[in-house]
Amino acid sequence: MTTVLMPEATIATTHTPPKKAKGGLSTTVVMTLVALLWISPLVLLIITAVRPLSDFVANGPLSWPSTFTFQNFADAWNIGNFATTYRNSLILLILKVPLGVFVSAMLAYALAKLRIRFGRTIMYTVFLGLTIPIYITIVPVFVMARSAGLTDSLIGLIGPYLAFGIPFEVLVLQSFFRQLPDEILEAARIDGAGAWRIFLTIVLPLSAPALVTVFILDAVATWNEFLFALILLNSDAHKTIPVGLLNFQGQFSNNNTGLAAGILIAVVPILIAYTFLQRWIVGGLTAGASKG
């Protein structure tokens, strides 16, 4: 019985397996091959990004480039207006994601551990947000933004972005929070800790992998969000990266090489951030915190 129940005690002893020095060689080989296959479609994107547009137009996407160039990146930087869109997307990310994760964590904590009244109703309501097709809400959202004078403004995006991120974040976080053993929280309460202190010093640190996961997923969603940005923003000065990528389209033909370069410019930072953040999910960096 113990083996079945123990996993519910989420915490504490987590650490990476000691010294992975050897071992797993065959697994490594297999995984490398699978990974190469997995990433291979992306080769097309990269090749497209490093060939001249004339070569692409003259020979099509599936030919080997006659020459290579990095000029596309410089051009794409200007066409996509990245100096501006980067700044705008980054501002949104910084304003929105931590705030969104934090308020979602609060609600998740209330649902998972504070036995909030109408918890089930709240859960269904939260699910409602996940299931509603965004498209039918854009006109009312636009009207709200207009009434508040917040069209064509980054601030106007924060409300809808928070709202549409909350359901997903709450569901994931409450699922993780539920796994925290009540004994620890109870012990803290007996020691005189209030709900806030328990939340900030026990619940959040113990849930670092879940928080980082949600943070990554939400950051990616925010970085790539297209519909609300498209509908609410007008001027070039306020556009975000996904809207800026439209600049590579034309009515009759697309600047495919520029677009490929632009996409790489757009996603590389998020991939770098992911590479660093994933260590917080799995790297055992949470071990210190779990002593709480």
Added chain:
Amino acid sequence: MNDSPLNRRKFLSLTGGAALAAGLAACTGTGDDSASAPAGGSGNGSKELRLFTYEDNSTIDLVKAQVKQFDAQNGTTTTVDSLPGSGAAVYPDKLRTELLGGKGPDVWRIWGGQIGAPFVKAKQAMDLSSYYTKFGWDAKLNQAAVQGMTFDGVKGGVPFIVNGLGSWYSKAAFDKAGISAPPKSYAELEEMNAKLVAAGITPAGLGGKYGWDIMRLFEYLLEVSAGPELHDKLLTGDESWDRPEVVTAFTNFKKWQDQKWLPNGAVALDPADVELWYVQGKAAYTITGSWTEAQGIQAANKKSADFGVFTLPTGHTPERHSGFVEGYMINAKAGNPDMAAALLDFIVKPETQKALKVTSSAITGAEPDKATLPLSYEYSQSAGKQPFYTIQDQAFPKKQADQYFAVQSDVLQGKTSPADAAKKMQDVIKAWDKS
């Protein structure tokens, strides 16, 4: 459309939708608080205008420069916002949301036919008849183009582009297949295709991912089998589609796929890719408009002299081709419609059109530059002066157009016989007539 105010109020009181009420009221002009707030982009007699367009990166600066000139002459301040992309893309969605939200642009660019029609039908766009009289646009603009911007008798827009479609081909491909001159009849076109296939070349580079592009072939086949008069009546639903001429067109359409005169699996190919195949040497020709010279041939660093353009032979008089119109509309709630109309009049001046580098202007005296775009110039002087029939994705509302494309797709895949396809089309058109 008649008992709405009551129901809307009821609904608003149900949902307590103050914000939505404000928005809808702003559009309708019937709400209580619309008087206080300017409903369109700008207030009455305002010197501020907003123009919304879908110019891409290559032309947006030209537009901004011209608009600046207008501003300098008139003491106005005009904001130009652009959202590049095609008719199937996001531009109409954005425009619609802004209009519904009560913050629409004063002036917007739009395609003609059934893409522009809903805006006029919903009375979001202004009836421009009085400005046509004031500025004498009827005399300056191509009349067929004006028709493309006239909806149920309402002049809802000012056209400035008429795109005529011709067959653009690679001379190298024709040489390789031993073809000396473009075809003069549909029979000759078929012979030409057979020669190309024999030489190992895919004849027509067309794709139907969004329905459009490949329909350019079908509408041509329909023009050939039905002739101008019947073709027009079919498009307006005045004649039944369940008839031999239509069956013939579908039969020929299937034949093109079966004989490999089209690329394998053409229905799912992205036209943006396939249209360039004649430049890339993967197909002999395509059916497209003059933009292909700059954006296809010259973008690939190839010489216009190595390519050519001919009108698809129909065997009828007049020898028509497919075409579509683009123009501008004015917001029915524009704060200063006179100024907005003045801006449009400025845009359709031949000098402005030339400065905008419009290659197929609806305005006489704004032909493409002969030296830089020889083929476009040649086309504008020959076929470009001929009458055209409305391209099928603008001849029908989107819903009927999509059903039409679905029928075409089924025919190409052999899932529907040409005879059944004609019957199905008649059902589609009948359902449209009723609504």
Added chain:
Amino acid sequence: MAVLTAPRKATRKKTRHGGLVAWGFALPALLVYAGFLVYPALSSLWFSFTDWDGLSAGYNVVGLDNYTALPSDPVVRQAALNNLIWAVVTVVAPVVLGLVLAVILNGKVRGKPVLRLIFYTPAVLPLVSVASIWGWLYNPEYGAINAALRAVGLDGLAQPWLGQDSTALGATMVAAIWLRVGFPMLLYLAALQGISADLYEAATVDGATRWQQFWHITMPGLKPAHYVVIALSVIDSFKVFDLIYAMTYGGPGTATQVMGTWMYFNVFQYNQAGYGTAIAVVITVVAIAVSIPYVRSQTKEHA
């Protein structure tokens, strides 16, 4: 058994509700959520009972006509079937693959950070690029997939994958799986950190094989994660819109229409906002119904 009953007692003691403190935690998120999502959604709901065209100022109330028209719309039937197939395939495949990857990448493999990056990368790409890339790969004449088939002598299998009704949905689902594996992988990786390494060490000492450890330690330990991953994936699959819209535009014909795309086409392209909204309502109701078991499991005293 002592272990089993201990937490029960603890929870019983505080079955009282959290009261104001709990609402203090819940309110910020709930207010934003209600204001920017629930309210706009509900205010749109009304249009499903009207014949609104999505652009005009006026409309007529038509009661339930839009809903009663749904079953006789052949595209709705096609879309519902496609949604069902889509849900099964794009839930099962990514979840299973994501779980396998998470377990492997949590164990003894070299280059784990790089591998984790690679399997997650597709999820970060903008959909425009995903659609173009797969469109090029599937190109019947020049695409890499048919080229590979011909290279290994399977010429007969080379076909216009996206260009015929029979294969278009399947071809789209392959791209969806590619795109979506990263999400369950990430959640499972996080959940795996919650399983004590001591368990594995004890099991190894007892002579349990890796396979036994997986079934008796890993899988039960991931139970809460399974719930949330599957619930989110199912909902995601019901809502599918962007990928199909970008890859096939619902075609050829209507072969790959799903409820999400059909809703979009009606609201925005066909000027049938009332009818399209009714479809949106149906999508929401079905997805909510599917979520009932999950919510019940999460709100029970102890799952």
